[in-house]
Amino acid sequence: MKSLRQIRFLLDKDLRIELRKKESLVSMAFFGALILVMLNISSGIGRQVDAETGAGILWVAIIFSSVLGLGRVFSREKENGCVAALLISPVTPGEIFVAKTLVNFTLMLLSELVLVPVFYVLFGAQLSFSLLTLLPVLLLVNLGFSTTGTLISAISAGTRRNEVLLPILLFPLILPLTALAVKATAATMAAKPFAELLPQLEPMFAFCVIFSAVGYLLFPFTIRED
Amino acid sequence: MSALNRSTIFPGLSALLISAAIGMVFFYAPLEKTMGSVQKIFYFHLPLALTAFLSFFVAFISGIMYLRSRKRIWDARLASSVEIGVVLTTLVLITGSLWGKPIWNTYWTWDPRLTTSLILWFIFASCLILRSAVDDEGKRATYSAVLAIVGFIDVPIVFLSARLWRSIHPTVIRADSIGLEFSMLMTLLVCMAAMLAFWVGLYKFRVSLQLQEAEVNDLINQKR
Numbered sequence: 001m002k003s004l005r006q007i008r009f010l011l012d013k014d015l016r017i018e019l020r021k022k023e024s025l026v027s028m029a030f031f032g033a034l035i036l037v038m039l040n041i042s043s044g045i046g047r048q049v050d051a052e053t054g055a056g057i058l059w060v061a062i063i064f065s066s067v068l069g070l071g072r073v074f075s076r077e078k079e080n081g082c083v084a085a086l087l088i089s090p091v092t093p094g095e096i097f098v099a100k101t102l103v104n105f106t107l108m109l110l111s112e113l114v115l116v117p118v119f120y121v122l123f124g125a126q127l128s129f130s131l132l133t134l135l136p137v138l139l140l141v142n143l144g145f146s147t148t149g150t151l152i153s154a155i156s157a158g159t160r161r162n163e164v165l166l167p168i169l170l171f172p173l174i175l176p177l178t179a180l181a182v183k184a185t186a187a188t189m190a191a192k193p194f195a196e197l198l199p200q201l202e203p204m205f206a207f208c209v210i211f212s213a214v215g216y217l218l219f220p221f222t223i224r225e226d
Numbered sequence: 227m228s229a230l231n232r233s234t235i236f237p238g239l240s241a242l243l244i245s246a247a248i249g250m251v252f253f254y255a256p257l258e259k260t261m262g263s264v265q266k267i268f269y270f271h272l273p274l275a276l277t278a279f280l281s282f283f284v285a286f287i288s289g290i291m292y293l294r295s296r297k298r299i300w301d302a303r304l305a306s307s308v309e310i311g312v313v314l315t316t317l318v319l320i321t322g323s324l325w326g327k328p329i330w331n332t333y334w335t336w337d338p339r340l341t342t343s344l345i346l347w348f349i350f351a352s353c354l355i356l357r358s359a360v361d362d363e364g365k366r367a368t369y370s371a372v373l374a375i376v377g378f379i380d381v382p383i384v385f386l387s388a389r390l391w392r393s394i395h396p397t398v399i400r401a402d403s404i405g406l407e408f409s410m411l412m413t414l415l416v417c418m419a420a421m422l423a424f425w426v427g428l429y430k431f432r433v434s435l436q437l438q439e440a441e442v443n444d445l446i447n448q449k450r
Contacts, residue, residue, distance in 0.1 A: 151376065155369045159359040168355060169373065172348035173380050176387040203387050214379055218372045221293055 006091045010099035015106065017076070024069040024107055029114040032065030036115065040122045048126050055185035058119050059178055062112060063145070067167050069107045070149045073100055074157035083223060093220035097150060101215070104146040112138055128191035137184045137197070140204040144177045144211060151215040154222040180204050236427030243420035247413070255413040264328050269413055271321040273421035274314050275343070280425065281311030282346060285353075286378035289371035298440055299433075301367035304374055305357065306432035308350050310425065315347040338388035345384045349377035363440065 018024055039057045043049055049057065077083045086096055116138075120129055149170055156165040184200035251269045258265035288304035291297075322340065323333040334340065353373045360366040406414065 148376075151372070155356070155372060158365055158369065159356065160361070161359045165352075165356060165359055168352050172345055172352060173376060175345055175348075176380070176384045180387055203383070207383055207387075210379065210383065211376075214376060218293075218375065221368050222372055224368075 003092070003095050006095045007099045007102070010091065010096065011102050011106075014073075014099070014103040018103075018107070024072045025110055028065045028069045028107065028111040031068055032061045032111060032115045033118050035061040035064055036118050036122055049123055051127060051186045051189035052182075054119075054123050054127050054189050055182045057123065058116070058185060059141075059182050061115055061119070062108070062141070063171075063174075063178060064167075065111060065115070066104075066108050066145060066149075067170070069111070070104055070145075070153050070170075071156075071163055071166050073104055073150065074153045075162050078157050087223070093223055094216050096223065097216055097219040100150045101143075101146045101212075104150060105142050108142045108146065109138070112142075127189040130188060130191070133188040133192075133194050133197055134185065136201060137181055137188065137204075140201065140208055141177060141181045144204065144208045145174055147208065147211045147215045148173055148177075151211075151219055151222065154219060158222070177204060177207050180207075233430070236423055236430060240420060240424035240427050243416065243423050247417040247420040250413040250416050255410050256407060261329060264325060267321050267325045269417045270421075271318060271325065272414065273418045274318045274321065276418065277421050277425045278311050278314035278318055278343075278346075281307040281314060281429075282350060282374075282378060282381075284429075285311060285350070285374040289374035289378075292367055292371040293375075296364075296367075298363075298367075298437065301363075301371070302433045302436035302440070304367070304370060305436050306429055308353050308370070308374065309432060310428055312347065312351050312354060314425075315343055315350070318343055319347065336388065338385050341388040342381060342385045346377070346381060349373070349380065353377065363443070 036057070039060065043053070043057070074083075077086065087093075116134070120127070149166075152170045152173070153166055156162045156169060159165055180200045180203055184197045184204070187197050187200070247269070251266050255266065255269065257263060284307040285304050288300045288307065292300035292304060319340075322343075326335070327333050353370050356373060357366055357370050360369060
């Protein structure tokens, strides 16, 4: 119970900072929309994309824009020496990991509220939209991306080249998740029933479970300052 | 004198074995019926792949051991095996592509094994980039240990998810039988022994070099 309260406290703190400064969320949504527009133009003006390509485009926009928000989660703490303050406060590193993951999860979900409609406006003329099948895919990717990303961003924030290293380290690790998500999303956009998505959703769920555990176990090592 | 002898055992052994392996590949092993001389690259491809996976396994174990003990030797082992693993995986990808072009009529395809090797290459090459970006020795060791562990855990997931596409990679060695002629098998075994001896020799050199480098850095820091 106590650790739930600690996590909620950390989450509140980060979301309040985000609400006041709006630096991550605005740039995530803006950059993602920009990618969608660029891909729309480069796929040929006035040409319709099929479900497979559309799913790929949507995920490129979401993943690339989410890295922006992810990079800020830890560099903001490092800049003012807040990591040391977090470490001497009575919260465990595991709780910090859960809180940061949830912050990133929320940011991704909020930016997707913008990106998915923009995607359908630009590309959706011939693609079907069903919230019931798309939502589980979005949630699973958000979770997998946030757990892996929180662990990796703690590493990259400790280096000299945070912004450059983060995607380099993160993208190879989440490649299976992205590939499965594209396949599942393509099925959604082709108006397939939910049962046909299960072969993709099950390994995605496994990915989330494995990397939540791995992140929770390894995170304390990356954040400790010797 | 004896130290010199010991450090030359594996390089000497691998020099012998590699020349024997090359001789066997070209003069002893028979020509494959359908693939012809192209098949001979397999004798190097498979040992390279095995030693590449061995390196990443060693890196994984070293990562765990470093996080448990915080001893410099485990970081040296991790760094050396990651370096060697990246080089070997590069060679695996190159030899595989050279074989794939005439046989599959393409350099690259998204087969589970190819995908897994490529992702492994990306993960561990990024580990090398990470190492070059951190100055502090303790931090560098911790970060690369974490990345080596996470990367190794990712491998089976990549392999299983890539299975959703079809597989066209030949499976020469199955659980129940080995689909190889006796002379081909002998050649393959010699090639594997050669590559293993080469791996051990290279690994030992790299580990001692890493340790010496760290000690030199200690001396420089002491002087300041």
